[in-house]
Amino acid sequence: MKTRILVVEDEDPLRLALCDALRAEGFDVLEAADGEAGLALALKEGPEIVLLDLMLPKRDGFSVLRAIREDRLASAVVILSARGEEWDRVQGFEYGADDYVVKPFSTRELVLRLRAVLRRAEGEAPGVGTPERKARFGACEVDFAAYTVDRDGSKQGLSRQELDLLRVFLGNPGRVMPRETLLDLAWGRDEFPTTRTVDTHVLKLRKKIESDPEAPQHIVTVHGVGYRFER
Amino acid sequence: MKTRILVVEDEDPLRLALCDALRAEGFDVLEAADGEAGLALALKEGPEIVLLDLMLPKRDGFSVLRAIREDRLASAVVILSARGEEWDRVQGFEYGADDYVVKPFSTRELVLRLRAVLRRAEGEAPGVGTPERKARFGACEVDFAAYTVDRDGSKQGLSRQELDLLRVFLGNPGRVMPRETLLDLAWGRDEFPTTRTVDTHVLKLRKKIESDPEAPQHIVTVHGVGYRFER
DNA sequence: ACTGGGGTGACAACTCGTTGACAGGTCGAG
Protein backbone atom coordinates (compact mmCIF):
# COMPACT_ATOMS: atom_id res chain seq x y z
CA MET A 1 0.00 0.00 0.00
CA LYS A 2 1.58 3.23 -1.18
CA THR A 3 1.66 6.29 1.00
CA ARG A 4 -0.50 9.03 -0.44
CA ILE A 5 0.78 12.55 -0.43
CA LEU A 6 -0.86 15.75 -1.57
CA VAL A 7 1.36 18.48 -2.99
CA VAL A 8 -0.11 21.98 -2.79
CA GLU A 9 2.17 24.38 -4.65
CA ASP A 10 1.32 27.07 -7.17
CA GLU A 11 4.57 27.35 -9.09
CA ASP A 12 4.19 24.82 -11.86
CA PRO A 13 7.82 23.87 -12.41
CA LEU A 14 8.40 23.27 -8.74
CA ARG A 15 5.19 21.34 -8.29
CA LEU A 16 5.92 19.10 -11.23
CA ALA A 17 9.45 18.50 -10.08
CA LEU A 18 8.21 17.63 -6.61
CA CYS A 19 5.57 15.27 -7.90
CA ASP A 20 8.06 13.51 -10.14
CA ALA A 21 10.58 13.13 -7.39
CA LEU A 22 8.00 11.84 -4.92
CA ARG A 23 6.54 9.37 -7.40
CA ALA A 24 10.05 8.13 -8.06
CA GLU A 25 10.32 7.54 -4.33
CA GLY A 26 7.24 5.38 -4.41
CA PHE A 27 4.62 7.79 -3.13
CA ASP A 28 1.14 8.02 -4.56
CA VAL A 29 1.00 11.71 -5.42
CA LEU A 30 -1.99 14.04 -5.62
CA GLU A 31 -1.53 17.66 -6.62
CA ALA A 32 -3.20 21.03 -6.34
CA ALA A 33 -2.15 24.46 -7.57
CA ASP A 34 -3.99 26.69 -5.13
CA GLY A 35 -5.24 26.72 -1.59
CA GLU A 36 -8.87 26.03 -2.24
CA ALA A 37 -8.27 23.12 -4.54
CA GLY A 38 -5.70 21.79 -2.10
CA LEU A 39 -8.04 21.95 0.86
CA ALA A 40 -10.87 20.35 -1.06
CA LEU A 41 -8.64 17.53 -2.20
CA ALA A 42 -7.21 17.03 1.26
CA LEU A 43 -10.64 16.76 2.84
CA LYS A 44 -11.93 14.50 0.11
CA GLU A 45 -9.00 12.12 -0.12
CA GLY A 46 -7.46 12.28 3.33
CA PRO A 47 -3.87 11.59 2.26
CA GLU A 48 -1.28 10.58 4.81
CA ILE A 49 0.72 13.74 4.18
CA VAL A 50 -0.06 17.19 2.86
CA LEU A 51 2.94 19.09 1.54
CA LEU A 52 1.83 22.66 1.77
CA ASP A 53 3.34 25.82 0.33
CA LEU A 54 2.62 28.92 2.39
CA MET A 55 2.11 31.48 -0.34
CA LEU A 56 -0.75 30.30 -2.47
CA PRO A 57 -3.43 31.92 -4.58
CA LYS A 58 -7.02 31.95 -3.31
CA ARG A 59 -6.26 30.71 0.14
CA ASP A 60 -2.91 30.77 1.89
CA GLY A 61 -1.18 27.86 3.52
CA PHE A 62 -1.98 28.84 7.09
CA SER A 63 -5.63 29.02 6.34
CA VAL A 64 -5.56 25.61 4.72
CA LEU A 65 -3.64 24.18 7.64
CA ARG A 66 -6.12 25.58 10.12
CA ALA A 67 -9.05 24.22 8.16
CA ILE A 68 -7.44 20.79 7.98
CA ARG A 69 -6.89 20.77 11.71
CA GLU A 70 -10.38 21.95 12.45
CA ASP A 71 -11.70 19.06 10.45
CA ARG A 72 -9.70 16.71 12.65
CA LEU A 73 -8.13 15.31 9.55
CA ALA A 74 -5.48 12.75 10.40
CA SER A 75 -3.13 13.93 7.69
CA ALA A 76 0.33 15.07 8.67
CA VAL A 77 1.10 18.51 7.30
CA VAL A 78 4.54 19.57 6.16
CA ILE A 79 5.03 23.25 5.44
CA LEU A 80 7.10 24.51 2.54
CA SER A 81 8.36 27.98 3.31
CA ALA A 82 10.73 30.37 1.66
CA ARG A 83 13.77 31.35 3.61
CA GLY A 84 13.53 34.48 5.68
CA GLU A 85 10.06 35.63 4.84
CA GLU A 86 7.32 34.31 7.02
CA TRP A 87 9.92 32.76 9.23
CA ASP A 88 8.52 34.26 12.39
CA ARG A 89 5.07 33.23 11.48
CA VAL A 90 6.29 29.75 10.85
CA GLN A 91 7.78 29.71 14.31
CA GLY A 92 4.60 31.01 15.82
CA PHE A 93 2.15 28.91 13.93
CA GLU A 94 4.19 25.89 13.30
CA TYR A 95 2.48 24.11 16.14
CA GLY A 96 -0.17 22.83 13.85
CA ALA A 97 2.26 21.51 11.31
CA ASP A 98 4.19 18.30 11.68
CA ASP A 99 7.32 19.63 10.09
CA TYR A 100 8.48 22.35 7.76
CA VAL A 101 11.02 22.55 5.00
CA VAL A 102 12.77 25.74 4.04
CA LYS A 103 13.21 26.52 0.36
CA PRO A 104 15.48 25.84 -1.33
CA PHE A 105 15.76 22.24 -0.29
CA SER A 106 17.13 19.05 -1.77
CA THR A 107 14.96 16.13 -2.74
CA ARG A 108 16.97 14.03 -0.39
CA GLU A 109 16.23 16.30 2.53
CA LEU A 110 12.55 16.46 1.71
CA VAL A 111 12.17 12.72 1.41
CA LEU A 112 14.04 12.11 4.63
CA ARG A 113 11.83 14.56 6.45
CA LEU A 114 8.70 13.00 5.02
CA ARG A 115 9.80 9.57 6.12
CA ALA A 116 10.59 10.89 9.57
CA VAL A 117 7.13 12.45 9.79
CA LEU A 118 5.52 9.19 8.72
CA ARG A 119 7.51 7.28 11.30
CA ARG A 120 6.41 9.61 14.03
CA ALA A 121 2.81 9.60 12.88
CA GLU A 122 2.45 5.86 12.82
CA GLY A 123 4.42 5.52 15.99
CA GLU A 124 1.67 7.20 17.90
CA ALA A 125 -1.20 6.19 15.66
CA PRO A 126 -1.90 2.79 17.26
CA GLY A 127 -4.98 4.70 18.25
CA VAL A 128 -7.00 2.94 20.93
CA GLY A 129 -4.53 2.31 23.68
CA THR A 130 -1.00 0.98 23.55
CA PRO A 131 -0.68 -2.40 21.85
CA GLU A 132 0.31 -4.12 25.08
CA ARG A 133 4.01 -4.12 25.55
CA LYS A 134 4.13 -7.31 27.57
CA ALA A 135 2.17 -10.52 27.67
CA ARG A 136 2.39 -13.49 29.97
CA PHE A 137 1.33 -17.10 29.76
CA GLY A 138 2.36 -20.02 31.88
CA ALA A 139 5.81 -19.33 33.23
CA CYS A 140 6.67 -16.96 30.39
CA GLU A 141 6.65 -13.23 29.97
CA VAL A 142 7.09 -11.81 26.51
CA ASP A 143 8.35 -8.28 26.07
CA PHE A 144 7.40 -7.14 22.59
CA ALA A 145 9.34 -3.92 22.83
CA ALA A 146 12.52 -5.60 23.96
CA TYR A 147 12.26 -8.68 21.73
CA THR A 148 12.78 -10.97 24.67
CA VAL A 149 10.98 -13.75 26.46
CA ASP A 150 11.50 -14.60 30.09
CA ARG A 151 10.86 -18.14 31.24
CA ASP A 152 11.27 -18.75 34.95
CA GLY A 153 13.73 -15.92 35.18
CA SER A 154 15.97 -16.92 32.31
CA LYS A 155 15.80 -14.33 29.60
CA GLN A 156 16.07 -15.19 25.93
CA GLY A 157 16.30 -13.04 22.86
CA LEU A 158 13.77 -13.48 20.10
CA SER A 159 14.35 -12.80 16.44
CA ARG A 160 11.89 -10.65 14.56
CA GLN A 161 10.25 -13.58 12.86
CA GLU A 162 9.98 -15.56 16.06
CA LEU A 163 8.35 -12.64 17.77
CA ASP A 164 5.89 -12.12 14.94
CA LEU A 165 4.89 -15.75 15.05
CA LEU A 166 4.52 -15.72 18.80
CA ARG A 167 2.41 -12.61 18.55
CA VAL A 168 0.02 -14.36 16.20
CA PHE A 169 -0.22 -17.31 18.54
CA LEU A 170 -0.93 -15.06 21.49
CA GLY A 171 -3.63 -13.29 19.53
CA ASN A 172 -5.40 -16.55 18.73
CA PRO A 173 -5.22 -18.69 21.81
CA GLY A 174 -6.98 -22.02 21.96
CA ARG A 175 -7.69 -22.31 18.30
CA VAL A 176 -5.95 -24.45 15.74
CA MET A 177 -4.00 -22.44 13.22
CA PRO A 178 -3.21 -24.06 9.88
CA ARG A 179 0.28 -23.41 8.58
CA GLU A 180 -1.02 -21.38 5.67
CA THR A 181 -2.88 -19.08 8.03
CA LEU A 182 0.22 -18.63 10.14
CA LEU A 183 2.20 -17.73 7.04
CA ASP A 184 -0.39 -15.14 6.10
CA LEU A 185 -0.50 -13.60 9.52
CA ALA A 186 3.09 -13.78 10.72
CA TRP A 187 4.86 -13.41 7.43
CA GLY A 188 3.62 -10.96 4.85
CA ARG A 189 1.37 -11.25 1.90
CA ASP A 190 4.51 -10.71 -0.11
CA GLU A 191 6.36 -13.63 1.39
CA PHE A 192 5.77 -17.16 0.23
CA PRO A 193 7.96 -19.56 2.13
CA THR A 194 7.23 -23.25 2.37
CA THR A 195 4.90 -24.40 5.08
CA ARG A 196 7.88 -26.30 6.44
CA THR A 197 9.36 -22.99 7.42
CA VAL A 198 6.62 -22.69 9.98
CA ASP A 199 7.68 -25.96 11.56
CA THR A 200 11.23 -24.75 11.92
CA HIS A 201 10.11 -21.62 13.67
CA VAL A 202 7.75 -23.50 15.92
CA LEU A 203 10.71 -25.65 16.82
CA LYS A 204 12.77 -22.62 17.73
CA LEU A 205 9.95 -21.07 19.70
CA ARG A 206 9.38 -24.25 21.64
CA LYS A 207 13.00 -24.35 22.66
CA LYS A 208 12.61 -20.90 24.10
CA ILE A 209 9.22 -20.94 25.75
CA GLU A 210 8.59 -24.56 26.67
CA SER A 211 10.10 -25.90 29.86
CA ASP A 212 10.14 -29.31 28.17
CA PRO A 213 10.34 -28.81 24.39
CA GLU A 214 9.83 -32.54 23.87
CA ALA A 215 6.37 -32.38 25.42
CA PRO A 216 5.05 -28.95 24.46
CA GLN A 217 2.49 -27.37 26.77
CA HIS A 218 1.90 -24.14 24.87
CA ILE A 219 2.38 -24.81 21.19
CA VAL A 220 0.58 -28.07 20.57
CA THR A 221 0.67 -29.95 17.29
CA VAL A 222 -2.67 -30.92 15.81
CA HIS A 223 -1.79 -33.62 13.36
CA GLY A 224 -2.86 -32.94 9.80
CA VAL A 225 -4.18 -29.49 10.64
CA GLY A 226 -1.73 -27.11 12.26
CA TYR A 227 -0.75 -25.79 15.67
CA ARG A 228 -2.77 -24.70 18.64
CA PHE A 229 -1.54 -22.26 21.25
CA GLU A 230 -2.52 -22.69 24.90
CA ARG A 231 -1.68 -20.34 27.73
CA MET B 1 -5.58 12.43 37.04
CA LYS B 2 -4.20 14.79 34.44
CA THR B 3 -0.55 15.55 34.26
CA ARG B 4 0.13 19.16 35.16
CA ILE B 5 2.54 21.10 33.06
CA LEU B 6 3.77 24.66 33.41
CA VAL B 7 4.66 26.57 30.27
CA VAL B 8 7.08 29.45 30.78
CA GLU B 9 7.45 31.35 27.54
CA ASP B 10 7.35 35.06 26.86
CA GLU B 11 6.28 35.18 23.24
CA ASP B 12 2.51 35.28 23.43
CA PRO B 13 1.65 33.53 20.17
CA LEU B 14 3.98 30.66 20.85
CA ARG B 15 2.86 30.31 24.44
CA LEU B 16 -0.78 30.26 23.49
CA ALA B 17 -0.13 27.79 20.72
CA LEU B 18 1.76 25.54 23.10
CA CYS B 19 -0.93 25.70 25.75
CA ASP B 20 -3.62 24.88 23.23
CA ALA B 21 -1.71 21.98 21.83
CA LEU B 22 -0.89 20.57 25.25
CA ARG B 23 -4.46 20.93 26.48
CA ALA B 24 -5.59 19.11 23.37
CA GLU B 25 -3.19 16.34 24.36
CA GLY B 26 -4.85 16.07 27.72
CA PHE B 27 -2.44 17.96 29.94
CA ASP B 28 -3.52 20.30 32.68
CA VAL B 29 -1.71 23.47 31.62
CA LEU B 30 -0.44 26.37 33.71
CA GLU B 31 1.27 29.31 32.05
CA ALA B 32 3.65 32.12 32.82
CA ALA B 33 5.10 34.84 30.61
CA ASP B 34 8.32 35.63 32.46
CA GLY B 35 10.88 34.00 34.64
CA GLU B 36 9.75 35.32 37.99
CA ALA B 37 6.13 34.43 37.49
CA GLY B 38 7.17 31.06 36.19
CA LEU B 39 9.36 30.27 39.17
CA ALA B 40 6.70 31.40 41.62
CA LEU B 41 4.08 29.28 39.95
CA ALA B 42 6.38 26.29 39.77
CA LEU B 43 7.17 26.47 43.47
CA LYS B 44 3.57 27.03 44.43
CA GLU B 45 1.97 24.39 42.25
CA GLY B 46 4.71 21.83 41.80
CA PRO B 47 3.66 20.62 38.36
CA GLU B 48 5.01 17.36 36.97
CA ILE B 49 6.75 19.16 34.14
CA VAL B 50 8.05 22.65 33.57
CA LEU B 51 8.51 23.63 29.96
CA LEU B 52 11.02 26.41 30.14
CA ASP B 53 12.16 28.90 27.54
CA LEU B 54 15.70 30.09 28.06
CA MET B 55 15.40 33.70 27.04
CA LEU B 56 12.88 35.25 29.36
CA PRO B 57 12.28 38.69 30.78
CA LYS B 58 13.00 39.34 34.47
CA ARG B 59 14.77 36.08 35.11
CA ASP B 60 16.32 33.82 32.53
CA GLY B 61 15.68 30.14 32.12
CA PHE B 62 18.93 28.99 33.69
CA SER B 63 18.26 30.96 36.78
CA VAL B 64 14.78 29.53 37.06
CA LEU B 65 16.09 26.03 36.51
CA ARG B 66 18.73 26.46 39.18
CA ALA B 67 16.20 27.80 41.65
CA ILE B 68 13.86 24.92 40.97
CA ARG B 69 16.61 22.42 41.59
CA GLU B 70 17.75 24.17 44.73
CA ASP B 71 14.26 23.89 46.11
CA ARG B 72 14.37 20.14 45.52
CA LEU B 73 11.24 20.43 43.48
CA ALA B 74 10.29 17.12 41.92
CA SER B 75 9.26 18.69 38.62
CA ALA B 76 10.91 17.51 35.48
CA VAL B 77 12.27 20.42 33.47
CA VAL B 78 12.32 20.53 29.69
CA ILE B 79 14.28 23.33 28.11
CA LEU B 80 13.08 25.19 25.05
CA SER B 81 16.10 26.61 23.35
CA ALA B 82 16.65 28.63 20.24
CA ARG B 83 18.08 26.78 17.36
CA GLY B 84 21.74 26.16 16.83
CA GLU B 85 22.92 27.18 20.23
CA GLU B 86 24.61 24.11 21.36
CA TRP B 87 25.97 25.89 24.32
CA ASP B 88 22.46 26.08 25.69
CA ARG B 89 22.06 22.40 25.40
CA VAL B 90 25.20 21.67 27.29
CA GLN B 91 24.45 24.19 29.99
CA GLY B 92 20.90 22.96 30.29
CA PHE B 93 21.96 19.45 31.07
CA GLU B 94 24.67 20.67 33.33
CA TYR B 95 22.07 22.36 35.47
CA GLY B 96 19.95 19.26 35.48
CA ALA B 97 17.35 19.69 32.80
CA ASP B 98 15.54 16.49 31.89
CA ASP B 99 15.43 17.17 28.19
CA TYR B 100 15.70 19.96 25.72
CA VAL B 101 13.76 20.80 22.60
CA VAL B 102 15.21 23.00 19.91
CA LYS B 103 13.00 25.71 18.42
CA PRO B 104 11.26 25.56 16.13
CA PHE B 105 9.77 22.18 16.85
CA SER B 106 6.64 20.27 15.97
CA THR B 107 3.93 19.48 18.46
CA ARG B 108 4.41 15.79 17.93
CA GLU B 109 8.06 15.96 18.70
CA LEU B 110 7.37 17.94 21.84
CA VAL B 111 4.68 15.61 23.07
CA LEU B 112 6.83 12.55 22.38
CA ARG B 113 9.63 14.00 24.41
CA LEU B 114 7.33 14.99 27.24
CA ARG B 115 5.93 11.49 27.44
CA ALA B 116 9.43 10.04 27.44
CA VAL B 117 10.39 12.35 30.27
CA LEU B 118 7.30 11.35 32.23
CA ARG B 119 8.05 7.68 31.70
CA ARG B 120 11.52 8.18 33.06
CA ALA B 121 10.36 10.28 35.97
CA GLU B 122 7.75 7.86 37.20
CA GLY B 123 10.14 4.97 36.90
CA GLU B 124 12.27 6.57 39.55
CA ALA B 125 11.69 7.23 43.19
CA PRO B 126 9.11 10.01 43.51
CA GLY B 127 9.94 13.14 45.41
CA VAL B 128 13.55 13.29 44.40
CA GLY B 129 14.26 15.77 41.71
CA THR B 130 15.91 14.35 38.63
CA PRO B 131 18.97 16.48 38.09
CA GLU B 132 20.58 13.51 36.36
CA ARG B 133 23.88 15.16 36.13
CA LYS B 134 25.28 11.72 36.43
CA ALA B 135 23.83 8.37 35.57
CA ARG B 136 25.05 4.91 36.39
CA PHE B 137 24.42 1.52 34.95
CA GLY B 138 26.33 -1.68 35.40
CA ALA B 139 29.90 -0.79 36.21
CA CYS B 140 29.66 2.59 34.49
CA GLU B 141 29.07 6.10 35.64
CA VAL B 142 28.35 8.76 33.07
CA ASP B 143 29.01 12.39 33.83
CA PHE B 144 26.97 14.43 31.37
CA ALA B 145 28.56 17.68 32.35
CA ALA B 146 32.13 16.48 32.06
CA TYR B 147 31.57 14.36 28.95
CA THR B 148 33.15 11.37 30.56
CA VAL B 149 32.28 7.83 31.42
CA ASP B 150 33.91 5.89 34.20
CA ARG B 151 34.07 2.12 33.94
CA ASP B 152 35.59 0.32 36.89
CA GLY B 153 37.72 3.30 37.65
CA SER B 154 39.09 3.92 34.18
CA LYS B 155 37.82 7.20 32.87
CA GLN B 156 37.12 7.79 29.19
CA GLY B 157 36.19 10.91 27.31
CA LEU B 158 32.99 10.99 25.27
CA SER B 159 32.38 13.11 22.22
CA ARG B 160 29.19 15.15 21.98
CA GLN B 161 27.56 12.74 19.57
CA GLU B 162 28.49 9.74 21.65
CA LEU B 163 27.02 11.39 24.70
CA ASP B 164 23.80 12.28 22.91
CA LEU B 165 23.40 8.73 21.72
CA LEU B 166 24.11 7.33 25.15
CA ARG B 167 21.59 9.74 26.62
CA VAL B 168 18.91 8.42 24.30
CA PHE B 169 19.79 4.87 25.22
CA LEU B 170 19.62 5.71 28.91
CA GLY B 171 16.24 7.33 28.41
CA ASN B 172 14.81 4.25 26.74
CA PRO B 173 16.19 1.27 28.55
CA GLY B 174 15.02 -2.23 27.78
CA ARG B 175 13.39 -1.50 24.48
CA VAL B 176 14.68 -2.04 21.01
CA MET B 177 15.38 1.20 19.20
CA PRO B 178 15.45 1.11 15.40
CA ARG B 179 18.31 2.99 13.83
CA GLU B 180 15.94 5.55 12.33
CA THR B 181 14.50 6.31 15.73
CA LEU B 182 17.96 6.74 17.16
CA LEU B 183 18.78 9.15 14.37
CA ASP B 184 15.60 11.08 15.08
CA LEU B 185 16.32 11.34 18.76
CA ALA B 186 20.09 11.63 19.03
CA TRP B 187 20.87 13.59 15.91
CA GLY B 188 19.38 16.95 15.14
CA ARG B 189 16.43 17.79 13.00
CA ASP B 190 18.74 19.02 10.28
CA GLU B 191 21.07 16.08 10.22
CA PHE B 192 20.51 13.20 7.84
CA PRO B 193 23.28 10.69 8.24
CA THR B 194 23.04 7.13 7.03
CA THR B 195 21.72 4.52 9.39
CA ARG B 196 25.19 3.01 9.19
CA THR B 197 26.45 6.01 11.09
CA VAL B 198 24.53 4.71 14.06
CA ASP B 199 26.52 1.49 13.91
CA THR B 200 29.77 3.35 13.96
CA HIS B 201 28.77 5.26 17.05
CA VAL B 202 27.47 2.17 18.75
CA LEU B 203 30.84 0.63 18.05
CA LYS B 204 32.60 3.55 19.68
CA LEU B 205 30.26 3.53 22.65
CA ARG B 206 30.75 -0.19 23.17
CA LYS B 207 34.49 0.23 23.28
CA LYS B 208 34.04 2.71 26.07
CA ILE B 209 31.28 1.27 28.21
CA GLU B 210 31.46 -2.48 27.66
CA SER B 211 33.95 -4.47 29.66
CA ASP B 212 34.00 -6.92 26.76
CA PRO B 213 33.06 -5.08 23.57
CA GLU B 214 32.95 -8.39 21.69
CA ALA B 215 30.10 -9.61 23.86
CA PRO B 216 28.12 -6.48 24.69
CA GLN B 217 26.10 -6.49 27.89
CA HIS B 218 24.58 -3.05 27.65
CA ILE B 219 24.08 -2.22 24.00
CA VAL B 220 22.65 -5.36 22.50
CA THR B 221 22.10 -5.87 18.78
CA VAL B 222 18.70 -7.15 17.70
CA HIS B 223 19.34 -8.37 14.21
CA GLY B 224 17.17 -6.71 11.59
CA VAL B 225 15.59 -4.36 14.09
CA GLY B 226 17.94 -2.15 16.02
CA TYR B 227 19.71 -1.90 19.36
CA ARG B 228 18.51 -2.45 22.88
CA PHE B 229 20.08 -0.84 25.91
CA GLU B 230 20.22 -2.78 29.18
CA ARG B 231 21.44 -1.43 32.47
C1' DA C 1 47.35 24.26 7.62
C1' DC C 2 46.35 21.38 11.66
C1' DT C 3 43.46 18.67 14.54
C1' DG C 4 39.57 16.08 16.19
C1' DG C 5 35.20 14.42 15.59
C1' DG C 6 31.63 12.90 12.58
C1' DG C 7 30.07 10.60 8.24
C1' DT C 8 30.65 7.25 4.58
C1' DG C 9 32.05 3.38 1.88
C1' DA C 10 34.18 -1.13 1.57
C1' DC C 11 34.76 -5.48 3.02
C1' DA C 12 34.76 -9.12 6.38
C1' DA C 13 32.05 -11.58 9.67
C1' DC C 14 28.01 -12.92 11.16
C1' DT C 15 22.81 -13.84 11.68
C1' DC C 16 18.78 -15.68 10.59
C1' DG C 17 15.27 -17.36 7.42
C1' DT C 18 14.70 -20.92 4.35
C1' DT C 19 15.06 -25.33 2.45
C1' DG C 20 16.02 -30.21 1.81
C1' DA C 21 17.03 -34.52 3.90
C1' DC C 22 16.02 -37.91 6.92
C1' DA C 23 14.30 -39.93 11.05
C1' DG C 24 10.63 -40.69 13.60
C1' DG C 25 5.47 -40.46 14.44
C1' DT C 26 0.48 -40.80 13.48
C1' DC C 27 -3.47 -42.61 11.50
C1' DG C 28 -6.45 -45.15 8.63
C1' DA C 29 -7.13 -49.03 5.49
C1' DG C 30 -6.95 -53.55 5.12
Add this chain to the structure above:
DNA sequence: CTCGACCTGTCAACGAGTTGTCACCCCAGT
Protein backbone atom coordinates in the same frame (compact mmCIF):
# COMPACT_ATOMS: atom_id res chain seq x y z
C1' DC D 1 -2.66 -55.82 14.37
C1' DT D 2 0.21 -54.49 10.61
C1' DC D 3 1.61 -51.84 7.00
C1' DG D 4 2.22 -47.99 4.24
C1' DA D 5 1.22 -43.24 3.19
C1' DC D 6 1.59 -39.09 4.89
C1' DC D 7 2.73 -35.74 8.42
C1' DT D 8 5.92 -33.72 11.78
C1' DG D 9 10.46 -33.12 14.46
C1' DT D 10 15.02 -32.07 13.87
C1' DC D 11 19.12 -30.64 11.97
C1' DA D 12 22.70 -29.07 8.86
C1' DA D 13 23.82 -26.21 5.20
C1' DC D 14 23.13 -22.43 2.05
C1' DG D 15 22.56 -17.65 0.89
C1' DA D 16 20.63 -13.11 1.23
C1' DG D 17 20.79 -9.56 3.95
C1' DT D 18 22.58 -7.26 8.22
C1' DT D 19 26.14 -5.79 11.24
C1' DG D 20 31.12 -5.15 12.89
C1' DT D 21 35.05 -2.90 11.83
C1' DC D 22 38.18 0.08 9.91
C1' DA D 23 40.32 3.45 6.93
C1' DC D 24 39.54 7.54 4.69
C1' DC D 25 37.31 11.98 3.67
C1' DC D 26 35.32 16.18 5.04
C1' DC D 27 34.27 19.99 7.76
C1' DA D 28 34.55 23.18 11.74
C1' DG D 29 37.16 25.15 15.11
C1' DT D 30 41.85 26.59 16.19
